[in-house]
Amino acid sequence: MDIIVCVKRVPFTQEVDLEIDKSGKSIVTDGLAYVINDWDGYAVEEAILLKERIGGNVIAVTVGSEDDEEVLRRALAMGADRAIRIDTCGRSLDGLVVAKAVAAAIKGFPLDLVLTGVQADDDNQAVVGIMLAEIMGLSHAAVVRGIEPEEGSLKVRVELEGGIDEIRQVKLPALLTIQSGINEPRYVSVMGIRKAAKKELKVIGIDELGLSEADLALATEIEEVYLPPETGGAEMLSGDPSKLARAVIEIMRRKGVAV
Amino acid sequence: MDFELNKKQKDIQKAAREFAQGELKDIARDCDLNETFPPELIRKAGELGFLGAFIPEQYGGAGLGFLEHAIILEEFWKVDPGLGQQLCSTTFGSEEFILFGTEEQKQKYLPPLASGEAMMGFAITEPDAGSDTSSASTSAQETEHGYIMNGSKTMIGNGTVGRYLVVFALSDPDNESRAQRHSIFVVETDTPGYEATRLHGKMGLRASDTASIFFSGLKLPKEALIGTRGKGFYQLMQFFDRSRAYVAAHGVGLAQGAMDLAIKHVKGRVQFGRKIASFQATQFKIAEMATRIELARTLTHKACSLLDKGKSDSKVTSMAKMNAARTAVEVVDEALQLHGGYGYFNDQDVERFYRAAKVLELYEGAKEIEKIIIGRHVLGRY
Incomplete structure (x- = not known):
């Protein structure tokens, strides 16, 4: 099975007090640590599990700068066969342009399956995967939390609202956006890192992909980024822990949480 | 002069960080309280190449350097010193095999350490020989077939859980130079005459194993000698x-x-x-x-x-x-x-x-x- 897996490097923002930068359209990134987008880690693991199970080839793709190659090397260390970085050539990109660029970069590749994360930790748009499927004319399923390969198709478990799952048959070639928790991503091993250094990591400029200026024009623009205003509504409880626990359960019941 | 780690070193640092966050963080406090560590943690770390990163590739190691080893250990210690120490200790003393061991010793003793299948330790300290290592009196007396070891060591990492230890022992008590009286031997801990007692009540690093060990008429083959007879002190300093x-x-x-x-x-x-x-x-x-x-x-x-x-x-x-x-x-x-x-x-x-x-x-x-x-x-x- 020929699999393409899309990955993104994102700032690690847990337990970090983010600051808005001077432009008011982005955050201050100095001093932030970067990691692979959580969902993408699951997508890479799923691609490698499929390869280990039924054979095939896994190519990891990212769009970004040289620093972003870190997540490609990570995918290679986990077991991907080769990697492609689409260099931004200094352009600002949005989800649609990223989807067009990836589609152009992998055009003509032997392809059975494209995996992406459901969304990225940083902008939470959750659009690249499904737009990429649309551009490439692939059947797709979003928020997938289980994959069972069958002859010429996949049986996939899709997460719906309210804790309900749906089992769906998806014809190949297909694109799936992967939900976190679908598997347990392996740790990167030192041996994997050493092997990764010998694997191909190809860089293509976004300007070399044959896309027109119209294709590369932004469809969305960030006007403002702001921190959510502090609001009231928090109810402070105090007292004896056993009574507190009861009070918390009572509130949860009242708000409709099944307890 | 380059003060930046290279890409491979940064990747190793991240990999070790993720491992420590995923595997050490949640169990650290309990391991400290209960003076224990899960043996499978050693195996997992070994499979991922985090143990003894300096062990050469041909002996099952990652074939990296002491810098990479240090980078990995820093990440482990950052999350938990006790488990960090245990993960460091399992290859402690393996430098003696790498620097001075015979090909047979290297092939026998290094691969199980790198994979996490076995743990080792370096038995140096004695009740009456701490900083004054050349006063070590655990004796290795030459016999027709090898050596007989007698004496005791204390505060030895992995004394109760190690499969083998390298032991600094007095082999040539009559040599004029205090620095030429000792040799280093590998002792397999299942040899009769080996006994170890775990030491309890350490102030910190309680997850890691520390023991007192006793050698009573323990028989060693000639091949147990690592490096050169009488050069143990120099070999120890190089370690x-x-x-x-x-x-x-x-x-x-x-x-x-x-x-x-x-x-x-x-x-x-x-x-x-x-x-x-x-x-x-x-x-x-x-x-x-x-x-x-x-x-x-x-x-x-x-x-x-x-x-x-x-x-x-x-x-x-x-x-x-x-x-x-x-x-x-x-x-x-x-x-x-x-x-x-x-x-x-x-x-x-x-x-x-x-x-x-x-x-x-x-x-x-x-x-x-x-x-x-x-x-x-x-x-x-x-």
Whole structure:
């Protein structure tokens, strides 16, 4: 099975007090640590599990700068066969342009399956995967939390609202956006890192992909980024822990949480 | 001069960080309280190449250097010193095989260490021979078929869980030179005459195994000798020139971990109506901690880089270890101070880090020994 897996490097923002930068359209990134987008880690693991199970080839793709190659090397260390970085050539990109660029970069590749994360930790748009499927004319399923390969198709478990799952048959070639928790991503091993250094990591400029200026024009623009205003509504409880626990359960019941 | 890690080293650092976050963090406090560690943790770390990264590839190791080993250990110690120590200890002394071992010894003893299948230790200290290693009296008397070992060692890592140990023993008591009376032997712990008792009640690093061991008429084959008969003391010093470089990384990791805990605390704790991070007294403490850690790390990486270039330097290695250990002790003291009274309770990780720090100035050469080595190198003849 020929699999393409899309990955993104994102700032690690847990337990970090983010600051808005001077432009008011982005955050201050100095001093932030970067990691692979959580969902993408699951997508890479799923691609490698499929390869280990039924054979095939896994190519990891990212769009970004040289620093972003870190997540490609990570995918290679986990077991991907080769990697492609689409260099931004200094352009600002949005989800649609990223989807067009990836589609152009992998055009003509032997392809059975494209995996992406459901969304990225940083902008939470959750659009690249499904737009990429649309551009490439692939059947797709979003928020997938289980994959069972069958002859010429996949049986996939899709997460719906309210804790309900749906089992769906998806014809190949297909694109799936992967939900976190679908598997347990392996740790990167030192041996994997050493092997990764010998694997191909190809860089293509976004300007070399044959896309027109119209294709590369932004469809969305960030006007403002702001921190959510502090609001009231928090109810402070105090007292004896056993009574507190009861009070918390009572509130949860009242708000409709099944307890 | 390049002060930046290369891509591969950065990737290894991240991989070790993820492993430590995923596998050490949640079990650290219980392991400390119960004086235990899960054996499968060693296996997992071995499979991923995190144990003894300096062991050459042809003997099952990652084939990297002491710098990579130090980078991995810093990440482990940052999350938990006790488990970090246990993960470091399993290959402790394997340098003797690499530097002085025969091909047979290397093939037999190194691969199980790298894979995490076996653990080892280095038995040096005796009840009456601590810093004064050349007073070691555990004897290895030559016989027709090999050696007979008698005596005892104390405070030995992996004494009860190791599959084998390398042992510093008195083989030539009559040699005129105190530095030429000892040899180093490999002892398999299932040999009759080997007995080990786990030591309890350590102040810190309680997850790691430490034991007293006894040799009573333990028979060793001739092939148990590592390197040259009578050169044990020199071989031991060459080991310390390496181990102290990565033990320095223990201190760097502990200090960084302690400062990270303090930062988290001061950004959350409100007193006098403001975050305590906003007080200049706090900022000065953090600034000093961060600077000391940066210096300790730089010197540690320098010592390790020199070793990896084949330029073993006792002075720099001793400086790195002494300085990193002092940094750890002082930084963790301030980190606990910033936690206030909460830091005195064991539900705060900083309490565990505080107890762990002091041993860094005691083991792998007390700081006074390192000062002697540095002083001797700097002053030369007088």
